[in-house]
Amino acid sequence: MSAVTVLKNLRIVDPSRNLDEVGSIVIGADGTILASGGQAHNQGVPEGATVRDCKGLLAVPGLVDARVFVGEPGGEHRETIESASRAAAAGGVTSIIVMPDTDPVIDDIALVEYVKKAARDKALVNVHPAAALTKGLNGEEMTEIGMLKEAGAVAFTNGRRALSDTLVLRRAMTYARELGAVIALETRDKYIGGGDMNEGLFASWLGLSGIPKEAEIIPLERDLRTVLHQGMTGQSAAEGIRALLNEEGSAPSGGSTAAQSSRPGISFEGVRFAYPGGRDAALRHAADRVETALSGLEAPLARYLLELEPSFAEGGTW
Numbered sequence: 001m002s003a004v005t006v007l008k009n010l011r012i013v014d015p016s017r018n019l020d021e022v023g024s025i026v027i028g029a030d031g032t033i034l035a036s037g038g039q040a041h042n043q044g045v046p047e048g049a050t051v052r053d054c055k056g057l058l059a060v061p062g063l064v065d066a067r068v069f070v071g072e073p074g075g076e077h078r079e080t081i082e083s084a085s086r087a088a089a090a091g092g093v094t095s096i097i098v099m100p101d102t103d104p105v106i107d108d109i110a111l112v113e114y115v116k117k118a119a120r121d122k123a124l125v126n127v128h129p130a131a132a133l134t135k136g137l138n139g140e141e142m143t144e145i146g147m148l149k150e151a152g153a154v155a156f157t158n159g160r161r162a163l164s165d166t167l168v169l170r171r172a173m174t175y176a177r178e179l180g181a182v183i184a185l186e187t188r189d190k191y192i193g194g195g196d197m198n199e200g201l202f203a204s205w206l207g208l209s210g211i212p213k214e215a216e217i218i219p220l221e222r223d224l225r226t227v228l229h230q231g232m233t234g235q236s237a238a239e240g241i242r243a244l245l246n247e248e249g250s251a252p253s254g255g256s257t258a259a260q261s262s263r264p265g266i267s268f269e270g271v272r273f274a275y276p277g278g279r280d281a282a283l284r285h286a287a288d289r290v291e292t293a294l295s296g297l298e299a300p301l302a303r304y305l306l307e308l309e310p311s312f313a314e315g316g317t318w
Helices: 081-090 109-122 145-151 166-179 201-206 214-229 237-245 301-306
Strands: 005-014 019-027 033-037 050-053 063-068 093-098 126-132 155-157 182-186 291-295
Touching (some): 063 081, 081 093, 109 126, 109 145, 166 182, 166 214
Parallel strands (some): 005 050, 063 093, 126 155, 155 182
Antiparallel strands (some): 005 019, 019 033, 182 291
């Protein structure tokens, strides 16, 4: 930018300031936000500033997509880190976490560093690599969580594959707790979750194999009980299951921030869970799509990621 830019008449939503109002954003020549909100709307326009009428548009802090599957490395013909970042930027997403389901699987320090370098050289948005939780995503042997985290992996996951070995899961949770790592699990039972669509009469009419809701509830409850077994006390697993099955989507009662949010959730001391809804059309029930975020951090995964993003507060960057 060569001069001050004023975006006026736009709706500004900034959770960091509990702000949701129509106003203006004043951006300095260096990209720094000089003022924003209703007050900036009434301050007038600096001399020589470029003014854009943004009526009907919405300004929010950069969005984070925490589960992005790209082709690179190995499948660049399908999508690259560069092309994925362009698509993200076009949609207002300023940070993405790329999954390790690539060829080769991102289960080695060199591959984590490769993703970081490719992102640094070509990406338009922040790109954070997630490393494989198990070698080759086979669910049998843990990866080097500590070394991969030091190399820059922000989370550990088996991607689209469920982790069926409870002993491996228990060991992974132990390491995550000690190292402050994040584990994200696909909660779908490999034996009863391999159907074509959500179970019901319509599936029978179509002659397709149905997937019952228990395909996600069973591994979810196992995960929660494994956390409790690790000595992370808090609300019981049963409360989380009841919240998940609540048709109204209400959260369980309790004093935790996660439980009191608008999203069904359950909180344990030192570990937070969140159940994003609606991403998988195959399983539709209450809080469809139970993708469990197991965090050894004090803050929820979503909050941890959002802290990477600038807000529209004064001093932020555009």
